[in-house]
Amino acid sequence: MPRDIRLCAPDELQPGRARVLEEGTRRVAVFNIGGALHAIDDLCSHRWGPLSEGDLAGFLVMCPWHGWQFDVRSGVCDTVANRDVATYPVRIEGDAIVVTLPDDPDAPPAPAT
Numbered sequence: 001m002p003r004d005i006r007l008c009a010p011d012e013l014q015p016g017r018a019r020v021l022e023e024g025t026r027r028v029a030v031f032n033i034g035g036a037l038h039a040i041d042d043l044c045s046h047r048w049g050p051l052s053e054g055d056l057a058g059f060l061v062m063c064p065w066h067g068w069q070f071d072v073r074s075g076v077c078d079t080v081a082n083r084d085v086a087t088y089p090v091r092i093e094g095d096a097i098v099v100t101l102p103d104d105p106d107a108p109p110a111p112a113t
Helices: none
Strands: 003-008 017-023 026-033 036-041 055-057 060-062 068-069 091-093 098-101
Touching: 003 017, 026 098, 036 091
Parallel strands: none
Antiparallel strands: 003 098, 017 026, 026 036, 055 060, 060 068, 091 098
16 A cells, blocks of 8 residues: 655755655655655666766756766656656645655555455
8 A cells, every 4th residue: 555754844845956765675856846846766777876966957867876867757767768767746745745655565465354
C-alpha cells in the first residue's frame, strides 16, 4: 500500500533548491521549481550520483558526477534514451511537503484481515 512521508515545512524548501527524503533504502530528491514541487529518484541511473546535488536549468537537473540530465517533472533522461528515473507524487498538505511512496518491496506483507 502506498504511504505518505512528510519531508519538511514548505518554507524549508526554497525555489531553485532540492531536499532529499530517505526512507528505508529509497532516496528521493524533491525539487522546488518556481513554487512547483517535483519528486524523482535521487540516484542517477548512470552511476548513482546524487541528483539532489546537481545544477538546475529550468526543469532539468544535471548529475554532478557525469553530467547526465533529467527532467524533474517526468524523470526522463535527456542524455541517453531509456535511462529514466522514477517520479513520485508530491504535494503540500497542511504545514508539510508530503511525498507518496509506493509499496516497499522489502517490507513484510500486511497481515490478512
